[in-house]
Amino acid sequence: MKKIIALLLCFTVIFVFAGCDKENESKDIEKTENKQEEIIHIEEESLTESAEDDLNDSENKSSIKIGVQTNTSGHIYASGDFGEGAVVSYENGAVAVEALKKGKVDCVIIDNEPAKSYVAANSGLKILETEYTTEDYAICFNKGDAELKNAVNGALKALIADGSVKKIVDKYINNSGEALNGILVKAVDTDKPDLVMATNAEFPPYEYTDGDKYFGIDIEIAKLIADKLGYDLIIENVEFVSVIPGVQAGQYDIGMAGMTVNEERQKQVDFSDSYTTGVQVVIVSEDSKIQSVEDLDPYYIW
Amino acid sequence: MLDKLVSSVTALADEFQEVMLEGGRFEFLLDGLGNTFIITFGALAIGIVLGIFVAAIRTSYDKNKESLKLRGGIGYVILAVMNTICKFYLTITRGTPVVVQLMISYFIIFSLADNGIPVAIFAFGINSGAYVAEIFRAGIMSVDHGQFEAGRSLGFNYFQTMRFIVIPQMFKAVLPTLCNEFIALLKETSVAGYVGVIDLTKAGNTIAGRTFEYFIPLITVAVIYLVLVMILSWLVGILERRLRKSDR
Known part of the structure; x- marks a missing residue:
C-alpha cells in the first residue's frame, strides 16, 4: 500500500512537471500583452535574483553572463576580458541566441554579420551600437x-x-x-x-x-x-x-x-x-539592463 | 635509439607543461572534472530511484496481472495504468538521443533555469532511469519463479518475498550490467557542453581552442576518463567478489 502511495506521489510530481511545460508553451503562443509583460516581469525577477546570488557567492566574478560560440574569437576575447566564470559557451551561435532569448545569458558576443541575421529572425533582440572589437578574416x-x-x-x-x-x-x-x-x-x-x-x-x-x-x-x-x-x-x-x-x-x-x-x-x-574585416558585436534583448558596451562590466577597462 | 626516445619524451613533457599547466589551465580541467562527477552521480541517483520504481511497476504488473484481474477492483486498474505510463516513458526515453533530451530540458522544460548543471543532472537522470529500469526488470525476471513461490509458501507476502528473496539475488545478477550502465553514463555526460556546462570534455575542448594544440588536451581528457572507468570497474569487481562469497 505504501508503495502505491509513493508511486502516486512520484507520478503527481511528473505530471506537475509536464504541467509547467504546457503552461510555458501556451504563454509563448498567446502573445497577449498582459502575458508578455508577465513573462518579462518573471524573467527580470529571476535575472536580478541570479545576479544578486552571483555577487554574494563570489566577489571577483562578473555578475553578467555572456553567451558565446565555443572557441570562436568572441569566446576567446570574452573569457580574456571577463573571466571564464562569466562566459557560457554553446555549440553554435543560434543556440547562444536561443539561450539569450530564454534569459539564460544576459548578452551574446558574436560576429556582426551572423548577429544581424539572428536579430532579424528573432523579435525583441538588438545589437548594441558600439562594436565589441574588430578583427581580420583570412x-x-x-x-x-x-x-x-x-x-x-x-x-x-x-x-x-x-x-x-x-x-x-x-x-x-x-x-x-x-x-x-x-x-x-x-x-x-x-x-x-x-x-x-x-x-x-x-x-x-x-x-x-x-x-x-x-x-x-x-x-x-x-x-x-x-x-x-x-x-x-x-x-x-x-x-x-x-x-x-x-x-x-x-x-x-x-x-x-x-x-x-x-x-x-x-x-x-x-x-x-586578410580578405575582409569582421566585427564582434553584442546582442542583447531590447529591455536589457545592458544598453552599451560599457555596461558589460563596471570593472572593464577600455 | 634510446636518446631519441628520451628527447621525444622530454619534448612531450615540455609541451604538456606549456599547454596544460600554464595559466591555470589544469585547474580549469579539474573544475570540468568536478562538474562531470556532479552530473554523473546526480544522474545516477535519479536513475536508480526512477529505475527501481519503473522496474517494480513493470514486474508486479507482469507477475500479478492474472490474479489481480480475477480479483478485480481498483488495484488492477491502477497497476495497468501505471504500467502503460512506464512503457510510454521507456519508449520516449530510449527512442530519442540523449543530446536532444538534454536540449529539450534546457530550452523547453526548464527554460527559466540559468544554470545548466541541474538541468543536465535531470536530463541524464531521466535518461539513465529508463535503462536502469530495464536492467532491474531483467534481473527480477531472471530469478527463478520457484524462489518466489517458496517465499510465498513460507508465509511471506508479496513485498516481503521481493525484499528478502528476489531482490538480493537480482542485485547480484544485474551488477555487471549496472556497472556497464554507469560507465556509459559517465561517458555520455560528455555532451553536457551543449547546454553551456563546462564538463571534462568541454574543458579539454576549450583549452584546445585557446592554445590551438589539440593533441595534449584531448589525450589528457581521454586518459582521465579511462582512469575513472578503470577505478569504477575495479570497485564493482570488489563488490562482486564480496557478494559471491556466499555462493557454493
Missing part, C-alpha cells in the same frame, strides 16, 4: 604549404584589385541585389586537381547551406580563387573547432570559416592576407 594553410599560400595570396590580391571580393561582400552584407552563386554540396568531379576547403557552414552570411548548395562570402571567394588557380573546389563541412586541426593534419588544403587571425592561431597554421 584563409589558413598548413605550415608546410607555402607554395599554395603564395598562389592563393596572388589570386586574392588580383580579386581584391578588380573589385570581385567587394562585389561578393556587398551582395551578402549590403544586399546589392546581385544573384548569389551557390556551390553544390555534392561536388561534381572533373579532371582538375582538388582544392579541399574546410569550413563550418553554420555562419551566415560567411558560409551556410540552403537546399543542396553552399552559399556565403567565404564560399564564393574560395570558388573564385579555385577557378583562378585551376583547381576544383571541394568543400568539407566540419565543426568549427576541427578546421585548424584538420588543416594542420593535412586533411584539408585550406581552412576558410570566418576565421580571425590571432597570435595563438598563427603558431599552428599560416594565414593568407
Whole structure:
C-alpha cells in the first residue's frame, strides 16, 4: 500500500512537471500583452535574483553572463576580458541566441554579420551600437604549404584589385541585389586537381547551406580563387573547432570559416592576407539592463 | 635509439607543461572534472530511484496481472495504468538521443533555469532511469519463479518475498550490467557542453581552442576518463567478489 502511495506521489510530481511545460508553451503562443509583460516581469525577477546570488557567492566574478560560440574569437576575447566564470559557451551561435532569448545569458558576443541575421529572425533582440572589437578574416594553410599560400595570396590580391571580393561582400552584407552563386554540396568531379576547403557552414552570411548548395562570402571567394588557380573546389563541412586541426593534419588544403587571425592561431597554421574585416558585436534583448558596451562590466577597462 | 626516445619524451613533457599547466589551465580541467562527477552521480541517483520504481511497476504488473484481474477492483486498474505510463516513458526515453533530451530540458522544460548543471543532472537522470529500469526488470525476471513461490509458501507476502528473496539475488545478477550502465553514463555526460556546462570534455575542448594544440588536451581528457572507468570497474569487481562469497 505504501508503495502505491509513493508511486502516486512520484507520478503527481511528473505530471506537475509536464504541467509547467504546457503552461510555458501556451504563454509563448498567446502573445497577449498582459502575458508578455508577465513573462518579462518573471524573467527580470529571476535575472536580478541570479545576479544578486552571483555577487554574494563570489566577489571577483562578473555578475553578467555572456553567451558565446565555443572557441570562436568572441569566446576567446570574452573569457580574456571577463573571466571564464562569466562566459557560457554553446555549440553554435543560434543556440547562444536561443539561450539569450530564454534569459539564460544576459548578452551574446558574436560576429556582426551572423548577429544581424539572428536579430532579424528573432523579435525583441538588438545589437548594441558600439562594436565589441574588430578583427581580420583570412584563409589558413598548413605550415608546410607555402607554395599554395603564395598562389592563393596572388589570386586574392588580383580579386581584391578588380573589385570581385567587394562585389561578393556587398551582395551578402549590403544586399546589392546581385544573384548569389551557390556551390553544390555534392561536388561534381572533373579532371582538375582538388582544392579541399574546410569550413563550418553554420555562419551566415560567411558560409551556410540552403537546399543542396553552399552559399556565403567565404564560399564564393574560395570558388573564385579555385577557378583562378585551376583547381576544383571541394568543400568539407566540419565543426568549427576541427578546421585548424584538420588543416594542420593535412586533411584539408585550406581552412576558410570566418576565421580571425590571432597570435595563438598563427603558431599552428599560416594565414593568407586578410580578405575582409569582421566585427564582434553584442546582442542583447531590447529591455536589457545592458544598453552599451560599457555596461558589460563596471570593472572593464577600455 | 634510446636518446631519441628520451628527447621525444622530454619534448612531450615540455609541451604538456606549456599547454596544460600554464595559466591555470589544469585547474580549469579539474573544475570540468568536478562538474562531470556532479552530473554523473546526480544522474545516477535519479536513475536508480526512477529505475527501481519503473522496474517494480513493470514486474508486479507482469507477475500479478492474472490474479489481480480475477480479483478485480481498483488495484488492477491502477497497476495497468501505471504500467502503460512506464512503457510510454521507456519508449520516449530510449527512442530519442540523449543530446536532444538534454536540449529539450534546457530550452523547453526548464527554460527559466540559468544554470545548466541541474538541468543536465535531470536530463541524464531521466535518461539513465529508463535503462536502469530495464536492467532491474531483467534481473527480477531472471530469478527463478520457484524462489518466489517458496517465499510465498513460507508465509511471506508479496513485498516481503521481493525484499528478502528476489531482490538480493537480482542485485547480484544485474551488477555487471549496472556497472556497464554507469560507465556509459559517465561517458555520455560528455555532451553536457551543449547546454553551456563546462564538463571534462568541454574543458579539454576549450583549452584546445585557446592554445590551438589539440593533441595534449584531448589525450589528457581521454586518459582521465579511462582512469575513472578503470577505478569504477575495479570497485564493482570488489563488490562482486564480496557478494559471491556466499555462493557454493
